[in-house]
Amino acid sequence: MANEHMQIGQVAERTELSIKTIRHYDDVGLVTPSARSTGGFRLYTESDISRLLVIRRMKPLGFTLEEMKRLLDSLEILADASDDSSHTAATEFIADCHTRAEDSCRHLRRQLTYAEELTALLAEHSQRP
Incomplete structure (x- = not known):
């Protein structure tokens, strides 16, 4: 396949x-x-x-199209067995993307917590006669 x-x-x-x-x-x-x-x-x-x-x-x-392209290219470079100067740059860019992704996930988790708190509050008030 x-x-x-x-x-x-x-x-x-x-x-x-x-x-x-x-x-x-x-x-x-x-x-x-x-x-x-x-x-x-x-x-x-x-x-x-x-x-x-x-x-x-x-x-x-929140990654831009340019950043997406660069990350895809970096992943391809790392998949290639050759070890050249582009390998180092690719690794560094992937590490930067990893850090940004972790930060974004933390932010999204916080937003989700707020949304869940609001949902619980609304559920509590929608149950009243």
Whole structure:
């Protein structure tokens, strides 16, 4: 299944991204489909889906499209066995993204706590006669 190509609808289902969003990521160069059908339809692989999932995870944390592209490129560099100067820069950028992601998660957890407190308060008051 690793080299099996999927159409955009299947990819949208698997990634929980809209077809429009996936097309946009192609248009801006974040995730280019691995192939095209004879009719010109976008065809994606498991590797493409992995890239889309990284983007989906970054988006709610406030990363820009440029940062998403750079992180995807950095992950590819680290996956490459060669050890060159770009390896060090990629590692540093990934570490920076990790720190930002942790900070964003802390912020989101705090917001979720506030939302849950409000929900509990509203539930308490909506039960009154």
